[in-house]
Amino acid sequence: MKITGDWLQAPETQRLFQAFAGTDVQLFFVGGCVRNALIDAPVADVDLCSDAPPDAVTRLAEAAGLKVIPTGIEHGTVTVLVQGTPFEITTFRSDVEMDGRHATVAFSKDIHEDAARRDFTMNALYANAAGEILDPLGTGVADALARRLRFVGDPVARIAEDYLRILRYFRFYAWYADPSHGPDVEALAAISEGADGLGGISRERIGAEMRRLLAAPDPAPALALMQASGVLTEVLPGADAKAVAVLVHLEDQAEPDWLTRLAVLGGENPGPALRLSRVEEKALQQMRRAMSLPAAEAAYRHGAHIARQSQLALQALMGQPLPVGLEAQIAKGAAAVFPIRAADLAERFQGPALGQALREREARFIASGFGLGRGDLL
Structure with a gap:
């Protein structure tokens, strides 16, 4: 089986492979x-x-006139620049020791060992310069085509190696799985068993996932x-997912926005729990305040985007x-502009x-539907 794509046939991609031909x-x-x-x-x-x-990859790339940057040399990764395009190349690896967060790895020359250390079967796929697929585990192609998400080997062992794989499972389920198949029962059992291991994962990594x-x-x-x-509950205490399906349905009429979905999820302290940036946390707080206002007032006070997203969130939570x-x-x-300023009242107050x-x-200006003018208000 072969894959195709502009990225595969791109001149810089093929030149990289020519360096090793x-x-x-x-x-x-x-x-x-x-x-x-x-x-x-x-x-x-x-x-x-x-x-x-890495040293052999570096030597061959430089001999072909390509620049090499040792971006993750301790993990076997170098970045090769081809006509300004960066390519990360990582040496086959096998896991020697895992502690649920970090791995001690050994370099390998065996593609089967490299495939066996990956998280999901649909990710353990390889292809050569011609696009011909290699499936060392024998199940990756079938699982990918069926949109079936499965851990490589024993789910309990894979999760114990890196507890972030719990969140990766749900992320990949959202993007690539076919929900009509239902989740892998063994995977969910292993996830439930290992959920408390997420306590050892940094909030930055959890937030990114x-x-x-x-x-x-x-x-x-x-x-x-x-x-x-x-x-x-482990990653976002107090959150409730039931209204998200309603929001997704309502989004047929608007642009999907992950922060709006977070607003619908709720949760006690999403800012620190997910390490939101100041900009993200401010937008989330504005959205929550706007949910208590009529749409026109929300747009007047917070802008059209916040007003629109807050209405989506509000109607989803109400199921309407x-x-x-x-x-x-x-x-x-x-579009409304309050027609007076403090200077207009400074002589009287x-x-x-x-x-x-x-x-x-x-308040009178807003209550009038933004109809009162400067003279009315003064």
């Missing part, structure tokens, strides 16, 4: 790029692997499984369709009374 070094595409090309999904990252150690999961076209089935297995005329209300509020007078007039 005629040598005893094997070079393969690996993981996500092979999987996605096989199932006709977009290919974003192109990763490669080799049976040669959750962002990517929530950005999937439809994360609702994966989030429901997370909740049923106890993982959702979007109101008729919502976009017109948002547009009206977003001072100190706290000035602020109170402005707030009262702004």
Whole structure:
């Protein structure tokens, strides 16, 4: 079986392979790029692997006039620049020791050993320069084509090697699995058993996985499984996934937004729990405040985007369709400009009374549907 794609036939890609042609070094595409090309999904990252150690990869690449950067030499990874395009090449590896967070690895020349240490069968796929697929485990191609997500080997062992694989399971389920098959029963049992191991994973890594999961076209089935297995409570205490499916349905009329999905999930302290940035946390707080306001006022105070997303979140939580005329209300509020300033009232009010007078007039302006003019308010 072969894969195709512009990324595979690109001149810089083929030049990289030419640097190793005629040598005893094997070079393969690996993981996500092979999987996605096989199932006709977009290919974003192109990763490669080799049976040669980093020093041999470096020597051959430099001999071909290519620049090499030792980006992860202790893990067997170097980055080769071809006409400005970076390619990460990692030596085949086998796991020597794992502690649930970090791995001690040994370099290998055996592609089967390298495949056996990967997380999911659909990720343990390789391809040569011609796009011919290698499936060392014998199940990766079938699982990928069936959109069936399975751990490589024993799920308990795979999870104990790196507890972040629990969240990776749900992320990949959201992006690549066919929910009609149902989840792998052994995988879910192992996940439930190992869920408390997530306590040893940094919140930055947890947050990164959750962002990517929530950005999937439809994360609702994966989030429901997370909740049923106890993982959702582990990573985001107080969260509830049941309204996300409603939100995804409502999103047919709007642009999906992972932060809106997080607002619907809820949770006690999503900022520190997922290590949100200041910008992300501010937007989430604005959205939650806007959910208590009429759409037009929300747009006036927080802008059209926050107003629109907060209405999506609110209606999803209530299990109701979007109101008729919502976009017109948002547009009206977003375009409204309060026609007076503090200076206009400074002769009549001072100190706290000035602020109170402005707030009262702004409330009248909003209540009028933004119809009152400067003269009315003064």
